[in-house]
Amino acid sequence: MLIPETPFPQIGSYALFVDRGLPLSEQTHEIVRILARDWNLANGQISIAFPLRAGASGNQRVDLGDLIDGTPLNATERRELADLERQLSDCSMRTPRQKALGKHRDRLRQRAMYAPIMAGLLRRAQALAATKRKAA
Secondary structure, eight states, X not given: OOSSOOOTTSTTOEEEEEOTTSOGGGOOEEEEXXXXXXXXXXXXXXXXXXXXXXXXXXXXXXXXXXXXXXXXXXXXXXHHHHHHHHHHTTOOOOSHHHHHHHHHHHHHHHHHHHHHHHHHHHHHHHHHHHHHHHHO
C-alpha cells in the first residue's frame, strides 16, 4: 500500500471491483489499483490494474461507479455513522434531507462492510509483491 495512502478515487488508490466480463463462477471481489482517470466526467472512465491476477492481468477501463470504495472508516467517520444510525432510526425517510442523510449513511455502511475484505486483499498483494522482489 502507498505510504501515505492515496484517498479513493485518486490515481494510485485501491478499490474493489467485480468483473462482470468473467464467467459467473469466477466473479468475485478483486482488488484493483487506479491507474488513470478521466477528470472531465463526474462518473468518468477509470483505468485499473489487477495486482492479484496471475499471468498477464492487463488493464481495463471501467466506470467510476463500478468500483467499490473499501477504505476503512476513521474515528470521525465511525462516530458520524453511529450518529446517523441513531438519528435516522425512527425517521420516515420521506424528506429530501432525510434521503440525503440516508444515502450518506449507506455509503459509510458500505465502506465499513468492505474495509476488512479490502485489507485482506491488500495484504495478499503486498505479500505477492514482496515474493516477486525476492525472486528478482
